[in-house]
Amino acid sequence: MTQTRRRGADLEQAVYQATREILNTEGLSQLTFAKVAAKAQTSKPVIYRHWETPFSLALLAIQDKIKADNHGQLDQVVLTGESLAADLLLVTQRFTASMDAFGKTFMESWFEGVSHDDSAQLKQMLAKVRKIDLNAIDRVLERAVTRGELTGTDLPEKLKLLPFEWLRYRMLAKESIGSAELRLLVDDILVPTYLHRLGPKN
Amino acid sequence: MTQTRRRGADLEQAVYQATREILNTEGLSQLTFAKVAAKAQTSKPVIYRHWETPFSLALLAIQDKIKADNHGQLDQVVLTGESLAADLLLVTQRFTASMDAFGKTFMESWFEGVSHDDSAQLKQMLAKVRKIDLNAIDRVLERAVTRGELTGTDLPEKLKLLPFEWLRYRMLAKESIGSAELRLLVDDILVPTYLHRLGPKN
DNA sequence: CAAATAAGAAACTAAAAGTATCTTAGTGAC
DNA sequence: GTCACTAAGATACTTTTAGTTTCTTATTTG
Numbered sequence: 001m002t003q004t005r006r007r008g009a010d011l012e013q014a015v016y017q018a019t020r021e022i023l024n025t026e027g028l029s030q031l032t033f034a035k036v037a038a039k040a041q042t043s044k045p046v047i048y049r050h051w052e053t054p055f056s057l058a059l060l061a062i063q064d065k066i067k068a069d070n071h072g073q074l075d076q077v078v079l080t081g082e083s084l085a086a087d088l089l090l091v092t093q094r095f096t097a098s099m100d101a102f103g104k105t106f107m108e109s110w111f112e113g114v115s116h117d118d119s120a121q122l123k124q125m126l127a128k129v130r131k132i133d134l135n136a137i138d139r140v141l142e143r144a145v146t147r148g149e150l151t152g153t154d155l156p157e158k159l160k161l162l163p164f165e166w167l168r169y170r171m172l173a174k175e176s177i178g179s180a181e182l183r184l185l186v187d188d189i190l191v192p193t194y195l196h197r198l199g200p201k202n
Numbered sequence: 203m204t205q206t207r208r209r210g211a212d213l214e215q216a217v218y219q220a221t222r223e224i225l226n227t228e229g230l231s232q233l234t235f236a237k238v239a240a241k242a243q244t245s246k247p248v249i250y251r252h253w254e255t256p257f258s259l260a261l262l263a264i265q266d267k268i269k270a271d272n273h274g275q276l277d278q279v280v281l282t283g284e285s286l287a288a289d290l291l292l293v294t295q296r297f298t299a300s301m302d303a304f305g306k307t308f309m310e311s312w313f314e315g316v317s318h319d320d321s322a323q324l325k326q327m328l329a330k331v332r333k334i335d336l337n338a339i340d341r342v343l344e345r346a347v348t349r350g351e352l353t354g355t356d357l358p359e360k361l362k363l364l365p366f367e368w369l370r371y372r373m374l375a376k377e378s379i380g381s382a383e384l385r386l387l388v389d390d391i392l393v394p395t396y397l398h399r400l401g402p403k404n
Numbered sequence: 405c406a407a408a409t410a411a412g413a414a415a416c417t418a419a420a421a422g423t424a425t426c427t428t429a430g431t432g433a434c
Numbered sequence: 435g436t437c438a439c440t441a442a443g444a445t446a447c448t449t450t451t452a453g454t455t456t457c458t459t460a461t462t463t464g
Contacts (some may be wrong), residue, residue, distance in 0.1 A: 005429050005442055029231075043443045048422070055320045059327065088388045091338050092365055096379050099369070118257045125261065126375070135277035135326035136293050144286040145273040158386055162368065163294055167301070169371035173297065173328065176300050183411075184360055186290045189395050194286065196394035207411055207460050236451075247414050250453070 006042075014040045015047065019061035028058055074098060133164045141194075150198040159197070163190060208244075215247065216242045221263035233260055276300060335366045343396075352400040361399070365392060 006014060018040035022031050032087045033047045040047075051057040077094045081087035137160040141153040163185055170177050208216060220242035224233050233256045235249045242249075253259040279296045283289035304378040339362045365387055372379050 034303055041291050046442060058324055072374060074334050079345055080339060084351045085393050087342040087345055089384060090340055092384045095325055101375060105253060120326050121261055132276050139281060139300050140289040140293055143281055149286045158361060164297060165371045167298060169367045171301060182291060183293060186287050188361060188399060190290050191287050192394040192398035193391050197390060248411060
């Protein structure tokens with residue numbers, strides 16, 4: 001009987017597929033060459049011959065997926081909005097949608113492989129931090145009200161947390177955070193945003 | 203001779219200290235009980251008796267540090283600004299400063315333990331994504347200019363990338379992203395921000 | 405000072421990562 | 435079609451690392 005034996009691009013595809021499945025279900029920390037080989041129905045040496053590390057395999061598997069379903073290069077969205085706001089909504093919607101291919105697999109991976117207990121502890125910790133962040137902003141807003149710059153402190157929490165979340169992201173991505181970034185954040189983002197909601201001449 | 207042998211809080215401190223050193227130099231993925239034991243000059247069984255997993259040890263070690271140097275509970279900043287912008291700058295400055303204790307150790311950890319090659323590959327990938335994001339926004343801005351909503355498309359890249367970075371953070375932190383969040387982002391953050399810089403009646 | 409408790413050393417077990425060897429299927433040249 | 439070459443896949447092996455066990459002894463507590 002003719003024992004079929006995959007090779008080349010064929011095999012590569014099977015490996016990438018298997019890799020993504022593991023990433024989605026167990027996360028990056030659980031991605032091992034042995035598991036990939038098993039799931040792709042091949043053997044360890046094959047994987048070791050072709051790829052350096054589980055991490056680089058993960059990157060390639062995700063890039064492969066992105067290439068494959070070109071489902072929404074973000075800059076190819078057809079813009080049909082009748083206003084800036086409408087167009088922006090289209091773009092951000094498409095962005096979150098296509099994050100399923102890239103971001104979800106890719107970013108969540110980092111946090112998978114953390115036990116249930118640990119995850120709970122982490123959540124609790126983040127909740128504590130969030131409360132502190134909110135307090136800090138509230139005090140700033142109250143002072144602004146006293147000064148007459150704002151008419152109230154009633155902002156959605158998401159808005160109040162925006163600066164911290166943005167800065168945390170930049171830290172994570174190792175983007176620079178200096179006085180230039182902070183000024184931009186305050187003068188061009190936060191103040192206009194707050195004034196838009198709570199400005200005196202609304 | 204009296205062989206000193208640490209125990210209790212004393213030992214705990216040494217272990218936390220060692221844990222943080224490893225986190226800072228090698229990252230979470232390289233944090234093992236064996237290494238901690240070695241660096242803290244104790245033995246594996248001691249660590250195994252006290253802590254569940256390297257991850258939970260990491261969390262505790264960081265929390266310990268935060269408690270120890272109370273250097274700047276964010277909501278205890280003394281606000282001395284004479285304007286909303288000035289106060290906000292104080293808060294964000296303090297935030298980034300105290301990130302050294304929490305965030306830097308904590309967040310960067312996720313990406314450490316990735317080989318040099320892998321790290322480069324990752325960077326390249328993110329750069330590609332950034333370019334796509336910028337293109338998308340540029341097209342939106344150009345349409346807005348044609349429509350007369352904006353006077354130009356000359357925005358700092360950081361501003362253009364804001365929505366994507368914010369959404370990515372929320373994804374990472376497993377915060378919800380639905381139409382409510384997107385509307386908030388567009389109507390209350392992006393549009394006011396863009397108008398502030400490029401609005402027609404400036 | 406005696407008893408209880410917990411630290412530390414060392415050796416051990418189990419499991420996982422990584423490697424070497426060999427057989428054989430698929431590919432292409434002649 | 436045959437032959438040579440390349441790469442897949444099986445198997446068994448070595449090495450490393452995680453996790454455990456046992457035992458000794460320093461330190462605390464009463």
